[in-house]
Amino acid sequence: MGKIRLLPDALASQVAAGEVVERPASVVKELVENSLDAGAGSIEVRAQRGGIALIRVLDDGCGMNRDDALMCVERHATSKIRSKEDLAAIATLGFRGEALPSIASVSKFRLATREPGALHGTEILINGGKMTSVADCGEPPGTQIEVRSLFFNIPARRKFLRSENTEFSHLEQVVRVQAIAHPGVRVALVHNERVVFQLPATADPRERIRGLAGADLAGRLLQIPPLTRDGVTVSGFIGPPGMSRSDRRHQLSFLNGRPVEAAMLTYALREGYHTALMKGQYPVTFLFLETDPRAVDVNVHPAKREVRFHDGNAVRDAVIAAVSATLSGEMRRPVTGVGWDVEKKAAPSPSAAVSGEQPDLIPQAEQHALRRDWSDFSPSPAPANIPASDSTGLSPPPNPVESDAQPSPVEPDPGTVAPKAEDFRLLGVLGKLYVLLEGREGLVLMDQHAAHERVLFEEMRRRMETGGVPSQALLVPLTIELSPRDFDLASRNLETLAKLGLSAEPFGGNTLKVDALPTFLKSDDPETFFGAVLDELRGASDRMSKMRLGEDMVATTVCRHAVKANDPLHPAELEKLLRDLLVCEMPYCCPHGRPTLIQIGYAELERKFGRRV
Numbered sequence: 001m002g003k004i005r006l007l008p009d010a011l012a013s014q015v016a017a018g019e020v021v022e023r024p025a026s027v028v029k030e031l032v033e034n035s036l037d038a039g040a041g042s043i044e045v046r047a048q049r050g051g052i053a054l055i056r057v058l059d060d061g062c063g064m065n066r067d068d069a070l071m072c073v074e075r076h077a078t079s080k081i082r083s084k085e086d087l088a089a090i091a092t093l094g095f096r097g098e099a100l101p102s103i104a105s106v107s108k109f110r111l112a113t114r115e116p117g118a119l120h121g122t123e124i125l126i127n128g129g130k131m132t133s134v135a136d137c138g139e140p141p142g143t144q145i146e147v148r149s150l151f152f153n154i155p156a157r158r159k160f161l162r163s164e165n166t167e168f169s170h171l172e173q174v175v176r177v178q179a180i181a182h183p184g185v186r187v188a189l190v191h192n193e194r195v196v197f198q199l200p201a202t203a204d205p206r207e208r209i210r211g212l213a214g215a216d217l218a219g220r221l222l223q224i225p226p227l228t229r230d231g232v233t234v235s236g237f238i239g240p241p242g243m244s245r246s247d248r249r250h251q252l253s254f255l256n257g258r259p260v261e262a263a264m265l266t267y268a269l270r271e272g273y274h275t276a277l278m279k280g281q282y283p284v285t286f287l288f289l290e291t292d293p294r295a296v297d298v299n300v301h302p303a304k305r306e307v308r309f310h311d312g313n314a315v316r317d318a319v320i321a322a323v324s325a326t327l328s329g330e331m332r333r334p335v336t337g338v339g340w341d342v343e344k345k346a347a348p349s350p351s352a353a354v355s356g357e358q359p360d361l362i363p364q365a366e367q368h369a370l371r372r373d374w375s376d377f378s379p380s381p382a383p384a385n386i387p388a389s390d391s392t393g394l395s396p397p398p399n400p401v402e403s404d405a406q407p408s409p410v411e412p413d414p415g416t417v418a419p420k421a422e423d424f425r426l427l428g429v430l431g432k433l434y435v436l437l438e439g440r441e442g443l444v445l446m447d448q449h450a451a452h453e454r455v456l457f458e459e460m461r462r463r464m465e466t467g468g469v470p471s472q473a474l475l476v477p478l479t480i481e482l483s484p485r486d487f488d489l490a491s492r493n494l495e496t497l498a499k500l501g502l503s504a505e506p507f508g509g510n511t512l513k514v515d516a517l518p519t520f521l522k523s524d525d526p527e528t529f530f531g532a533v534l535d536e537l538r539g540a541s542d543r544m545s546k547m548r549l550g551e552d553m554v555a556t557t558v559c560r561h562a563v564k565a566n567d568p569l570h571p572a573e574l575e576k577l578l579r580d581l582l583v584c585e586m587p588y589c590c591p592h593g594r595p596t597l598i599q600i601g602y603a604e605l606e607r608k609f610g611r612r613v
């Protein structure tokens with residue numbers, strides 16, 4: 001007798017469960033997807049002890065008759081596809097027919113379902129993959145699935161579960177993400193008998209985001225004007241320049257209603273933000289993509305997280321165009337909209353996520369945990385008497401009282417006029433770095449270094465586009481001996497360097513002769529400048545365009561030559577700087593995505609001084 005056997009069904013399901021069911025959150029994901037596919041108008045998720053003890057998902061969808069109820073827990077049983085053609089054009093969230101049998105094989109499983117109009121429903125009990133009971137039941141129309149004691153029969157898997165809090169925060173994230181993808185469905189989440197959130201159905205996605213992420217964040221999101229291009233429609237909401245996070249948890253993308261991840265989308269968002277995003281940070285996005293289901297392969301990953309676009313370039317270009325159009329619309333808005341919101345490596349706080357007291361996609365504590373570490377970009381550290389901005393006491397309070405007190409721009413409004421230098425009165429300079437201005441809405445602080453960087457950057461970019469940055473010939477050409485790799489890099493990019501005002505040519509071996517430098521570089525240290533340019537070249541990826549590469553080099557190098565902290569400027573110079581800044585395309589952040597202007601509005605001052613509660 002041969003050694004090869006077919007696995008018994010229950011065992012095969014457990015093996016499949018290894019791919020589909022990783023933790024309570026993955027069970028919830030599959031069950032909620034099923035409810036959505038069943039056309040539910042309301043979905044309620046209940047969990048006990050992080051979902052390890054119990055998960056119950058209740059919907060008011062189409063339900064199943066007894067035959068289907070028996071069938072749905074069989075492996076590879078699905079109502080969603082029938083043929084190869086169907087697989088190529090999937091319009092439902094599920095299609096693999098694997099979730100229910102997999103889940104039932106690793107838990108104590110109860111299914112109760114009833115079609116609307118049926119006299120009674122069906123209840124099925126399965127214990128670790130073995131069906132123990134099938135009976136009539138009197139549940140309301142719809143489907144209810146209970147999953148108890150996950151992995152009770154696979155101790156090795158159970159051991160890998162994390163703490164209840166951690167498991168719950170994953171589970172909660174799954175429900176939030178699905179809730180955002182489907183605002184038209186009422187969604188409730190209850191943990192340990194406590195309501196975490198309860199979101200009424202709405203036609204307005206922003207309303208749904210508000211219910212989850214709070215009015216403050218939702219109010220500041222910019223709406224992407226829907227854009228259709230090459231069969232891809234892009235819509236949604238994105239954070240304004242200056243709103244960013246240290247991880248990707250708030251960078252959500254949906255394709256035809258399915259939450260998706262794709263490296264290409266991350267790349268496209270980054271490109272779309274370009275200099276409006278700080279290096280190493282991720283934007284806050286709620287991106288909705290619609291395509292013909294035939295244009296995408298969702299059958300790439302057992303948990304259906306990843307997708308593969310047939311024409312990835314078209315999707316990428318559409319996303320870049322939509323994001324940059326949205327941001328450039330925003331750029332001409334008055335300074336009142338400036339609310340800087342950068343999360344710096346704040347540890348995720350599961351307790352905040354679990355408490356549920358603040359229905360908030362991004363726990364408030366993290367939202368305001370921001371504030372930059374000045375020393376990491378200012379070449380000369382800020383004087384000790386300038387406290388870091390989170391200890392100034394001027395940063396927003398951890399719990400903004402009400403959003404009416406906050407300047408909260410809603411949609412980009414083309415009618416608003418851009419702020420002009422005349423709208424501000426110069427008050428003075430704080431700590432040789434922060435220029436204090438009186439604006440219409442309150443106090444405005446300008447970081448003179450960051451502002452100058454932005455002004456220089458845009459000027460250089462304009463010149464690069466129109467024939468190049470003026471350069472100045474060196475009296476004595478500079479010869480620089482490079483490593484073979486750097487030499488190769490530099491030689492391949494001589495044209496880009498020339499646009500930057502840096503003229504160089506090979507000079508035998510790995511030596512480069514530099515005979516002209518950009519005029520803005522008051523040539524005090526050409527070698528360091530060249531070093532910075534090389535660093536940028538090294539870091540650049542091959543697919544980066546020449547223009548973009550040039551821009552990045554400009555961004556890095558202007559930083560070193562912009563007005564520094566501690567460089568005293570005359571009032572007239574400060575005024576010119578402000579004037580130049582305000583005519584920039586993107587005045588509110590430096591080329592590295594850091595803020596140039598911060599506003600502390602009257603409303604906030606009033607709160608601080610107790611004039612208003």
Ligand code: ADP
Nearest residue numbers: 034038072078079094095096097098099100143
């Ligand atoms: P898939 O979703 O890939 O088809 P599942 O194992 O998740 O596979 O579900 C099997 C089938 O059970 C589905 O195709 C659907 O017909 C039925 N089903 C599952 N959940 C529900 C539900 N909540 N309401 C109605 N039918 C459901």
Ligand code: MG
Nearest residue numbers: 030034094099
């Ligand atoms: Mg399914």
